[in-house]
Amino acid sequence: MTALVVDDSSIARIHLRHVLQKLNLDVYEAGDGKQALELLRSGLQADVILLDWSMPGMDGDEVLSALRADRRFDSIRVVMVTTESDVGAVTRALDHGADEYVMKPFTPQIIIDKMRMLQAREITRTLSRQAGR
Amino acid sequence: MALAAAEFEYLKQFVRQHAAIVLEGGKESLAELRLSPLARQEGMASAQQLLERLRHESFGGLHLRVLDAMTNNETWFFRDLVPFEALQDLVIPALAAARASSRKLNIWSAACSTGQEAYSIAMSLRGHFPQLQDWSISILATDLSLAALQRAERGLYTQLEVNRGLPIRYLAKHFLPQGIDWQLEHEICRMVEFRQMNLAEPWPPLPLFDLILFRNVLIYFDSAKRREIFRRLRRALHPEGYLFLGGPESTCPPEAGFERKTWATAVYYRLAGAVASGSSPEGKQNEPL
Numbered sequence: 001m002t003a004l005v006v007d008d009s010s011i012a013r014i015h016l017r018h019v020l021q022k023l024n025l026d027v028y029e030a031g032d033g034k035q036a037l038e039l040l041r042s043g044l045q046a047d048v049i050l051l052d053w054s055m056p057g058m059d060g061d062e063v064l065s066a067l068r069a070d071r072r073f074d075s076i077r078v079v080m081v082t083t084e085s086d087v088g089a090v091t092r093a094l095d096h097g098a099d100e101y102v103m104k105p106f107t108p109q110i111i112i113d114k115m116r117m118l119q120a121r122e123i124t125r126t127l128s129r130q131a132g133r
Numbered sequence: 134m135a136l137a138a139a140e141f142e143y144l145k146q147f148v149r150q151h152a153a154i155v156l157e158g159g160k161e162s163l164a165e166l167r168l169s170p171l172a173r174q175e176g177m178a179s180a181q182q183l184l185e186r187l188r189h190e191s192f193g194g195l196h197l198r199v200l201d202a203m204t205n206n207e208t209w210f211f212r213d214l215v216p217f218e219a220l221q222d223l224v225i226p227a228l229a230a231a232r233a234s235s236r237k238l239n240i241w242s243a244a245c246s247t248g249q250e251a252y253s254i255a256m257s258l259r260g261h262f263p264q265l266q267d268w269s270i271s272i273l274a275t276d277l278s279l280a281a282l283q284r285a286e287r288g289l290y291t292q293l294e295v296n297r298g299l300p301i302r303y304l305a306k307h308f309l310p311q312g313i314d315w316q317l318e319h320e321i322c323r324m325v326e327f328r329q330m331n332l333a334e335p336w337p338p339l340p341l342f343d344l345i346l347f348r349n350v351l352i353y354f355d356s357a358k359r360r361e362i363f364r365r366l367r368r369a370l371h372p373e374g375y376l377f378l379g380g381p382e383s384t385c386p387p388e389a390g391f392e393r394k395t396w397a398t399a400v401y402y403r404l405a406g407a408v409a410s411g412s413s414p415e416g417k418q419n420e421p422l
Contacts, residue, residue, distance in 0.1 A: 087304075087305055087308070087309060087310065090301060090304055090305045091305045093301070094301050094302060094305050098301060099301070100300065100301050101301045101304070102296060103292050103295075103296050106293075106296055107293065109297070110293070110296045110297050113209070113297055113298055116214070117211070117214050117298065117300070120213075120214040120215050120218070120398070121214070121218075123215075123397065123398060124215060124218045124222075124397045124398075127397045127398075
């Protein structure tokens with residue numbers, strides 16, 4: 001499984017990389033939304049994107065909207081990583097196509113659980129498709 | 134300072150006798166870590182002093198608080214996820230069909246701790262089964278720890294707690310920020326009844342349950358107590374009911390009278406020879422177990 005971490009903070013990217021690599025994910029990084037989209041459009045096959053919500057320039061919401069407008073990226077799961085704790089922000093993210101969220105500050109265990117949640121959902125979706133459900 | 138051998142031995146006997154919990158050797162430091170805050174709250178200098186007081190007082194509130202401190206209350210929303218997907222795709226639809234005439238469901242979340250499992254069930258029902266909205270659905274959530282139950286009843290969770298395991302759509306739909314915490318909406322809180330119960334002691338009269346979640350608690354009991362609990366579970370589960378255990382303990386011994394079933398990667402149990410839907414008595418009260 002391949003993860004793309006998108007965050008303007010190098011410390012945040014290091015933190016997430018460390019956690020995700022413990023789960024045996026291949027981890028790529030982008031320091032802003034524009035770079036993230038360039039990586040994906042040039043062929044990076046990411047399974048999951050951990051997307052910081054508040055970034056200068058192109059913010060997480062704009063990146064998410066661009067991703068969801070491009071059918072090539074339909075299968076990519078997006079986890080918004082946010083300092084925001086209001087329901088409006090979460091609802092907006094959900095409406096724009098986020099699959100999950102993580103609120104900062106977070107512990108490594110939370111990231112691990114979110115990744116497992118996404119994997120479990122994929123497994124049951126696959127099994128349901130196979131069973132014709 | 135870790136507990137001395139004699140102190141730890143006393144504690145081991147105490148938790149085994151009163152909660153059937155098996156405390157393994159090597160946990161002396163952990164025990165001290167758990168008991169020291171309680172000791173300070175009670176005005177004592179150390180865990181050692183606390184244990185000394187336990188020895189000399191008759192069983193009461195302090196003993197219960199020690200049991201509380203020694204139990205593992207870890208839980209989170211939609212823990213392990215797949216059992217909840219099994220509920221959504223298999224169990225609840227089957228039970229809804231089986232109970233179409235009575236329109237009643239009895240659900241038990243045992244060892245519920247701070248309530249996240251029970252509330253996860255409630256949110257799933259609300260979100261995926263609106264047709265059951267006017268059914269009589271009882272979700273009973275029990276735990277040994279009064280402190281955990283009090284927290285559960287409030288439905289107020291920290292950011293870390295909602296961060297862990299709660300799918301985004303449920304956060305958006307059922308929670309509101311309250312300061313730095315998150316408050317579960319009253320409509321969901323109302324769906325769950327919390328009650329104190331010691332699984333190691335004789336069980337009070339309970340209804341027959343259509344669904345029992347007995348997860349991540351058997352591991353704390355020795356084999357004799359586990360066998361006894363399986364006997365009680367057999368009597369507490371409706372003939373058409375479903376039992377879920379926790380991941381590490383999803384091996385129910387064959388002699389317990391349950392059949393192991395799977396759905397996707399979820400494991401669940403039904404009573405051996407479970408009848409087809411619609412033909413079993415409903416609402417029968419159990420004798421004390």
